[in-house]
Amino acid sequence: MTDPARRLNRTEIARRVALDLPDGGIVNLGIGIPALCADLLPEGVELRYHAENGILGFTEMLTKSTGDPNIMEASGNFPKLVPGMAFFDSVESFNLVRGGHIDVTVLGGLQVSRAGDLANWLIPKRGIGSIGGGMDLAANAKRVIVAMEHTTRDNQPKIVNRCSFPLTAPACVDEIVTDVAVIKVTADGLVLMETAPGWSPEDVQAITEPELIVSDTVSVIRQA
Amino acid sequence: MTDPARRLNRTEIARRVALDLPDGGIVNLGIGIPALCADLLPEGVELRYHAENGILGFTEMLTKSTGDPNIMEASGNFPKLVPGMAFFDSVESFNLVRGGHIDVTVLGGLQVSRAGDLANWLIPKRGIGSIGGGMDLAANAKRVIVAMEHTTRDNQPKIVNRCSFPLTAPACVDEIVTDVAVIKVTADGLVLMETAPGWSPEDVQAITEPELIVSDTVSVIRQA
């Protein structure tokens, strides 16, 4: 089966996610597509970005040759000093996370199940995995958005009935934004809210394992 | 029965306790006789005083009219700012205490039992009591010294077989310093180490409920 139209690129996925970041919110962005959201916010939206290593309120990054390794975010980049920032230790940083004070986290995903289970830390054949702060974020943020490609490189569904990879957290995902769709996780199942230009709900269903409920208001994927 | 000689006054009790405060140690002094120790240290001894409200390294107090209520110790007095002090919140303050990082605490006592149980927070007929930081200190300091009068105002023993008042912590006391004796709490029982001038071991035993083991090296109470 060939795609009915092109899929969104990573920046476009991130731009769609950025629409769902609440003005004034405390937001943690994972590595990869999620990290791209920061540069793509709608105008007038002010967020406070949190990074696990103990920083809140950073914005743009300096280059690695001009930045200060003592002012880092969790992906290992060096943010610029901006007004309103705060530094703290890892205990405080995970009080924020575990205590449910992160409004939204955007994470990458290997698999998301019909029930909103997320697997994103280990491909078993890879051997060792890395959990980092991902399990704390997935289990405890008020809202979890997964931003990922809709399928693997072999075009196998990443949205599945049941995750075959080890879980990051069960029933944690609220919304999935992919290169072809926006899907809401509900108690009734997965609800297809938006599709990429040129993609019908049936086209999305064809590369999705669980049956999708098509929203009455299904629309083309919005962009900030 | 009349006393064979005068009993030590509160300052003399504190001066004896001060001999047992280890150079370089982290020390927490309770309200009353314990608090007097601070001014009575042997020369050359440097301690870091801890107070429960979140201060380490204070020394002398300012008067209540010249001090700053934002720089307080746990008895409600206002210490002078001195080099090497640190301020911290109550979480950190009780990490120090509960975590066993206080080298010595000196507490007042209502009763101490043969097993080293301490009762010092509630006289039941008084109604409400106040626990404050005392239970944490008694249960967790590396060494607990009780400084108190040997008997009640009615000359009843405060060192007893079994505490009748509610406990602060069981089996926590290492040493008792009173106005007539210094007593070590050991696995074998209470060992009388020192007596006030003019007091024989028998005189001390007469106002002490449990049987005392008289140390081979029993001596007159030392003073800093």
Added chain:
Amino acid sequence: MALNRIAESFAAAVADIPDGASIMIGGFGGAGGQPTRLMLALRNHGAKNLTIIGNVAGISMTTGYGWPEGPDAPAPVDQGIFFASGQATRIICSFPVPGTTNPLSEIEKAWREGRAKVDIVPQGTLIERIRSAGAGIPAFYTPTGVGTPVAEGKESREFGGRTYLLEHALHADYALVRAQRADTHGNLQYVGTSRAFGPAMATAAKVTIAEVDEIVEPGGIDPERVGTLGAYVNRIVRREPGDPYP
């Protein structure tokens, strides 16, 4: 805009506190760190059947604990005001009564008259329970209180040959805290020992309200000196310059 946390007055800041609310009050006891103006506003507001959560409670008004002295010093204010006014019916604290009985504090009067319940919690357990509420930890084990009346009705368990008590997170509806400086995003800076219970309480309440001497723009607090993150603070109110209360 969305980050602005400034409330227009102490009265406005506490206006939505309903009857039956649980209220954490920051500081340690004494004037330093006590949100005195917010407390007076809550007294005037009149909400009833309140549970007060504090540390040292009710002894400043009877003994002057932690308050400055001298001809210009104001008369001490403490949590006793909510018991004198009949607003509070319960207090959870570590130190509700001074060593002396005369005069009786308002808390003790209310307790003796059966108008108030007093829950006494060891100080280290109290702060850790509050901290746990903010940190997403529902329960933890502590060695403090084993073998004492504090252990009554609680689970105990051995770890490494020592006995510990299971203690639970303590949440509240509101936290009233006092800091010296806030930025408009709600970041707070404390001085000296005025931190005490404030930073933990700010994380443990549904709504945190801060009373401050000064409100500055973001950047007006050194990022190394943020004692409570704006993430935890819902409202900030500035005191009048020259307020006689410390």
Added chain:
Amino acid sequence: MALNRIAESFAAAVADIPDGASIMIGGFGGAGGQPTRLMLALRNHGAKNLTIIGNVAGISMTTGYGWPEGPDAPAPVDQGIFFASGQATRIICSFPVPGTTNPLSEIEKAWREGRAKVDIVPQGTLIERIRSAGAGIPAFYTPTGVGTPVAEGKESREFGGRTYLLEHALHADYALVRAQRADTHGNLQYVGTSRAFGPAMATAAKVTIAEVDEIVEPGGIDPERVGTLGAYVNRIVRREPGDPYP
């Protein structure tokens, strides 16, 4: 005198670390907050059968994570040096491998060859276990890891309708931490995000050794800016001015 904590050299500061010791290494991962000189001294010291406890581990040397770049930037150093040298046989961390597999980190090589055990712990659980060790809390409940491989073999329990895992305190024999400034009593001041795991680790180890840029007299650190109390610090060592490592 009794409060003086200065050690004469990095080599002297780590000289008593025995074979089989557990070693916490501060920071987060990356150069900031990493006690690089103490690590190199421990590598030269040669103690064997070590357990390393860190957070992000072993990815700076393969990916440059958290290290500056540019012609004058030194080659990254990370916990992998103890696996390359054969000194470490176990690591407890949250992030032992990068997303890419090439080149293999020294930790992963040792693991693949059966020379090392790798215990992966969620980051929030790891820091809380370390913090608990210092705070006298033997165990606590956390929601993180429920329903995942992390829960295997662990007790779980419901509180308020949600399931939590019981996690235990994590102690160590030594903590190696990095701060910018120490006073002679061992009080430490950190800057920026270099705190990370350092302050909690300093409380959780039997012996804490700090690597600092500068040693000042008491009073040379603002009492509001003490990030680790001297009470927790056993030895401090000053780096050479102009040390190429960040």
